[in-house]
Amino acid sequence: MSTLLPLATQAGSTACRPVASTRWRYEAETCVARDTEIAVEWPVNIRYGSVPYAVMMATPLDLEDFVTGFSLTEGIIADASEIRAIRISDEPEAISVDVELAPGRFRQHLGRQRRLTGRTSCGVCGVEDASQLPRAERRSATRTPVAAEAVARAVGDLRAHQPLYARTRAVHGAAWCDREGRILMAREDVGRHNALDKLIGAVLRAGEAATGGFVVVTSRASYEMVEKTAMLGAAALVSVSAPTSLAVSRARAAGLMLVSVAREDGCEVFSGELTR
Template structure:
């Protein structure tokens, strides 16, 4: 192997790990959007299957899946050493990939006999889901659809830092916020888990009877497909993320007819879909 070349795993079905997508880059002080493109990490559901029995669906970048199968099996307590796996193969599944892990007979019997209860995972999985067909998908949005100005988005982003009380103290949590159409923050929730923070925000909004047409969601974390699905399940039409989205996040936002803005900074934001809902007025 040539010097400095990382070890790679070519096992299984070939899948892209980077997708180039068209974008619009919007400066808050300029109403003219600049067309561009950006490379995004591919996010894909991967179903881990042991002895023909589905175990869990994890959201992963579809590379090094043999390594992933070994590491996951060890950290989940399914195996105690690498030699308890006889082989790993990868096949196309319904909307994702299946990783078939062939355990030695004794270990497979122990695994199938063990009662499993998923309360949460340290990796980016879909808790409680063991088959690709059970991936969550929000119901179609209903109700009034309103536009959002980039000035309002800029004001919400500018206010979010001071609103993150726990993060100012710890620098270790994510935030999810609801902003009205003027860009004023109505509710902010924080949590060590990005999904938890958004769930908390949505819980607060539905408890107070907030109309999803009255504002937009802002998140400080990476924008993966689960974050889009959660926002869509509330009925939000616009999601703004400080970090970049994944490929599946863009696909799901398009499926739900949502406006997805990401890489939102103090001077610009990048529009990945739903441009028609944004009013490109310069911020006052």
């Protein structure tokens, strides 16, 4: 029989694991004992200069990308070069990620520390006042236009870049695409915000020119997904599911194209204009 809660070391080495379950088939009136692969969800303790900042429930995969993107979208860094080192270690009940920043960088951010555990479904846990909600600081006028056929191509190819989803059916994905809709990199996580932060971190660490590409996510487009994408400087956010009202207004204010309910045969544009 498989173990549901292995050592943290094992959690950090894999993104999914087999768990004992029973498969029922109603019409056939049968049940079969089996091992089912499920996605790993594990506490990730993020510390800056040994100062605890947040505990995020995440899939322990691509953690260097995760903390880099998380640091940007939290407003702690402005560029990946401001991170001096990332150290990952296993503890009995969590994985700890210690981030060493450029001198003085974290002290500038001490006024807004998270004070709650970051759940996988929540993007603003620990924010104590509405004025502290994440907001992209700059409106970019240099973003590359996005064509309808590029969106269709990216959405059509997305599943092929989600190996963890194919095994577990339990994770979200975020993909980075060039102007032709080719998927250049993708990241997955049980949390949609985490998947996007991982992708943003990967783009930053790779030194990609963010204004020349766009982001596709498997989730809905909520306001914080818009803000994260705008902070990256991408041309557009494309979501498989629908947007929220605040997401639309924030996308328009930031000059970010927002395309939602995206399928291979069509989509809805809520901010900006697709080119033909």
